[in-house]
Amino acid sequence: MEPIRKHFGNELPFTLLLDYKETKSPQRELPDHQHDWYEIIYVYGGKGSFFIDQTFYEMRQGDVIVVPGNTVHRGFPDNEEPVTSSAVFFSPGLILNQPYSESYAYLKLFDAAKQNKQYKYTLSPEHAGIVQNDIDAIHNEREQNRTDGGQALTLLLHLTLLHLNRYCLPQTAGPLTSNTLLPDWFREALSYINDHLNQPLELSSLAGRAAISPAHFSRVFKQRLGMNVTDYIATKRIFAAKDSLLQSSGTIEQIAMACGFESMPHFYRTFKKITTVTPAAYRRNSRTH
Template identity: 45%
Template sequence: MAPIRKQLEPKRAFPFQIIYKQKKGLQHELPEHTHEWLEVIIIHKGSGTFFIDQTFYDLYEGDIILIPSNIIHRTIPDKDKLLTSTAIFFSSALLNHTGFGNSFLYWRIFEEAKRRKNYKYSFHSDHYKQLTQYLTILKKEAEMANPDQENALLVWLHVILLHLNRHCLPIASVPTEQSTFGPAWIREALIYIDQHLEIDLDLQYLSKRVAVSPAHFSRVFKNLVGVNVTEYITVKRVLLAKELLLNFDEKISTIAFQCGFKAMPHFYRTFKKHTSMTPSEYRKKNSLKDTNY
């Protein structure tokens, strides 16, 4: 099964969505997936495991997960302790439309999470209690049909992001303890894939590198990560290409080779399959998105 590109009503006038205190069992959770919006997950009850980028985290009450756009992630609830969580999804465009202050401030916690590959934070009880109060207000505003609803949602979203910045950034440089979920070799393989997308990678090569049989590698990888290793590598390459297209003015052919695509027709077909756009269309559309919500 290929990773899902989660649909979050991208054409809605106000690019925001909140799923408040949803209970999740194994049957309710999506397989490995990505989306264009930013996401904040707050764990209220239960336990489980969270896979993001190349890392597994144990989840407990009070944990916060910060998910930048275009990052592979997957929740694996504990079968005996259902997770209750709130998820906030929003477009990055909402962080750029402020008439005063430093709009980059709202980005910082996501930038730091991605730069340090450290996506999980645990709050002091007082800070967590304050956050849950903000979430309750945000949820109520989302349910009300007031003429100023969008303004209110934007204000409370910014308040929540400021709260996260104040209480997460001071500890961002301290690596969060990773889960021991699964064998050590799977974590070694995930890190290696992330750092070597430009070279030829396949099941035979990776299984040999971590000294397990290809059949065992394939079975365990799909069971823990949620997708087969070939598709996982392809999606990681496409996500890297998307990032390079938006942040660097390199030729598309140069970016393709940097991401491990050896032939341009294959790159174009694969990129369009996963994004429904050609690389040039994606670059053009997303370079203008900040002014188009």
């Protein structure tokens, strides 16, 4: 399924948008999507997972997730204890067009995230409090709607980015080396899985495509994603099934088969394990919201 492209309307008074302290609903989260603007997510509490650039991250209190522009991502709040977070969206032009920003790379955290394939950072309580204050200041400024609000928001955004650069990146970071990057075969394997969810995906065949041993494939997969190959494939298939349940009129059996499940009992067990509800209940409950 192709990712959705989210657009931010030109009618916005500033090229900055804030979703302030929202408790996320699993039923109302966008499917895989991307947008031109950059995004900063700060987690106040709750549980959930976040998918970005073919990687899953657990979300907990004090976490910061940075989303560079045009990067496919989506959130998965926990059904029982959903995440409460703030999200700051901004046009990179708001940073790059400032004359005083040329000597300091305010977007270097986003550049490092793309290069290192690391998008989540966990702040200490002290630093989390500072970033929370930064977000509160942006929220309060937007609420005031002053004539000079655009200038104030730009300054507050720069301060927030400066703090994030200080707290999320090592102060004496050396040059990045190739061993910090994902191996090419690993990225290709993730892409192949994503594009062939409706087909059989066995560890041995995936390892064969990568020209490595199944044991090495499985070990690296677990280290990089925090879950084994089978669980990752099952999770991706259920995510695809959830999207289809909401966006198509196909029967549950048709959707299960299209997402690569060979039997309905297996599909029902896996769906209930990951979402805590049945496919029919998920479709019914989502359409009532």
